[in-house]
Amino acid sequence: MDGGGRHPLSVFSNGARLAFRRDDLGKEIMGIAVPGALALLADPLASLVDTAFIGHIGPVELAAVGVSIAVFNQVSRIAIFPLVSVTTSFVAEEDATSSDRCKDEISSDKERNVSDCEMDQLIPREDTSTTSAGKSPFQTDSREVERKNIPSVSTALLVGGVLGLVQTVLLVLCAKPILGFMGVKPDSGMLKPALQYLVLRSLGAPAVLLSLAMQGVFRGLKDTKTPLYASVVGDTINIVLDPIFMFVFHYGVGGAAVAHVISQYFIAAILLWKLRLHVELLPPSLKHLQIGRFLKNGFLLLTRVIAATCCVTLSASMAARLGSTQMAAFQICLQIWLASSLLADGLAFAAQAILASAFARKDQSKAIATASRVLQLGMVLGVLLSILIGVGLRIGSTLFTENQDVLNHIYMATPFVALTQPINALAFVFDGVNYGASDFAYAAYSMILVAIVSIVCIVTLTSYGGFIGIWIALSIYMCLRMFAGFWRIGTAQGPWAFLRD
Template sequence: MPLLMLFSGIRNALTKDELGLEILQISLPTTLALAADPIASLIDTAFIGHIGPVELAAVGVSIAIFNQVSKITIIPLVSVTTSLVAEEDAAGEAQTQQSEKEMLIKASSLNLHIEDCIEQADYEFSSATYIDKVAKLEHDKSYIPSASSAIVIGSVLGVLQTLLIIFTAKPLLNYMGLDSNSPMLKPAQQYLTLRSFGAPAVIISMATQGVFRGIKDTKTPLYATIVGDLTNIILDPIFMFILRLGVSGAAITHIISQYLISLMLLWSLTKQVILLPPSIRDFQFGKILKNGFLLLVKVASVTFCVTLSASLAARQGSTTMAAFQICLQIWMATSLLADGLAVAGQAIIASAFAKGDYRKVMLSAARVLQLGLILGLVLSIIVFSLLPFGCRLFTNDNNVLQLISIGIPYVAATQPINALAFVFDGVNYGASDFTYSAYSMVMVALMTIFSLYMLSSSLGFTGIWIALSIYMTLRIFAGLWRIGTVSGPWSFLKENYAPLQ
């Protein structure tokens, strides 16, 4: 029954009702912001590809390492922050409404007393005082302890990540298959070391975005991301070709853009949220670290699968790695568009759970999953139609282009699968089902690792993409299993079938 409810009425998924508009207002700016970063990375890849296939492959390995190390800290922090902030914001909203109601009752009593006991001038003065109090209440900044807690934790994690990458860059690249004799090692190490200095800005900006997502303001992160990425695109050719810095120039421009984004977001957030709690006891370090650790287990599993696939591609040579890097960038860039729906589902579901509105929980979960499936089908058609022609923007090497043509069907066909997998993550995070998300991903990772080794050894480049397709399918199965068995936070469905229909 829960699974039937999730996909029943899919023909009405695009209806512009109240829920549909709320999802659109959150997901569209988020989708555009998420799309901006991969597009900027694709442009970076295009510029680097014109330097040479060795540099393209080298930077591909470095980007894979940096992104996967960053995801280990970013995804748990952002996901937990979004849910906690949404819950605290919903609780604060309910408290504010209750306070306003009490003030109205007191004001009403005061009005009756004034009409009976004092003159009209005194009554007007008292009414004006009450109106001023209400106006002040409405315009005060939100007090959300999880917001400041997430930023502090993000700052610490950013510094630790920078130090980790600086001191382990060469061993990490060796693990990825770049030994001392590889021509890719020097440019890869140079790019990765420089890029690591942007880690604090990346993590702080993403933690701040988690706060904005929790309060359902996704437009501000969009504006900041667009400004930062445009700066990156403009500076890329200047640093890489005019100043002749090559791959180092690409890393420097990326660092500049990330610090610009983080500063813009922090400045905007100070206007909406109180970032300095009254005392250290008001910080929510415990909640964030506890749930963050669970998601750390999940993200580590995801990271290992993707990093292993890149490592297996790198071991097959620079040509295979270059082709894999281009396909992977497009695979992730298009698939991450579904994260906009995942964020919308997470924020709305977390808020609905906090208010005990289980009907909205299920309706929201069903709607974002249906929209995710539709989005995936559209992306599949677009990728299959345009990628055969667009891949020449990234490289002119015929051997690389030949391998890309082999990967195109897999990149295109898995779009609906990827979209549903990402949206299911948002649904589970909205339900604060972090424990199940962690343990289920460990099981998925174990099966994926086995598939990657077996299929890559027998089928090479094709086998890696078949294994990645299996990996995303298993993630969907894990999401369906939790809701379908009516377990965990979804146990409310046992007694709420009728109201939800």
């Protein structure tokens, strides 16, 4: 499949009839996307379980935890997304190039072996002490114990561990002023439970950052099953411990936080144990660490994440200022909105890993085919999620709260949560496409422009429309994100300039 002679916009409709075809590309995409999406859903679902349990304590506690989760998640995103995205791309590139080198070496070895065999026929070997397999009984097959040496792995673990410790210290020391900025006033009933949950939850930040760094490594290796298994085990522990700590030991919202922290350390331990079996965790020397490369591209994505974080955090802050009822409803809708949209991130991971390998090998045909397929699948996924959430949120809202005022606000937000799903799905998939092409600069600068417009919309529309105004503004924000991704490929700029050839 060649992009030559075609209009750049044709990449969106290229092979549309084959979107669900189970060819090699389709199997590769789904093999990465499905486990990756399920692994991503595990943590938001665990947060939804926390939300459901806490919702039965009372609306004030539910609103308080909503603010704390929003703060923790947004602070984590500032570190996680640059780290994971850069790690995935770099590991995929290095793994692809190292695999190509290994193939070349194997081909050279075969040629040498053929020459050796010809010489053996002329000059028989005097040493016959080898086994019938052609090697000493004391020798081991190095391929059986050999682990991959990928410098980005060591760098990602180092950066992840340091960032996790920094996040813990920051949130423990600054929890109260941060909550105040989020609209939780000193005389508010939300302050005590929000402060308790945030401080305890922050103790798990090192495990969260290390886990996500290792997930980035596994994604770059096109293995999303291992992170899925680890997440399922950890979040099952969280779900089991939640009611025990909250209702048996009567720790309340603090019990939910402790259960979540324990589960995160279990996930980190499992991933670290599995990773050491496949990859060298320590670099041969400090000079092999790619700190400079990580910092350069990580800083670009950091500016992007900060811009995106400002939009979501400002929305949560505006909801908190409207009152505990509005904040409780906003928290439930936001968790569902993000959790459902993260399904598209599975496709984004597949796009990033496959495209990074394709660009490293200069395989333009595969790059075009991959981008087309994941965008088409993203659109279909968004439509299905829209239908599912439109029906499910209306029926299942009582699982989170029985407060009628909160339920009424959830019903008001349901159309926005449901109808924006196709837009959200495409926006997330475009992120994966940009990262796979290592187009980090455009991803950063375009998000800054999107955030500026969106922040103005959030402040203005909330002033006039209140709770509904927040959701209108968030819908505009996601539309702008989708358009930014569409523009890059559609105009054949940056790494996609070859589409004009």
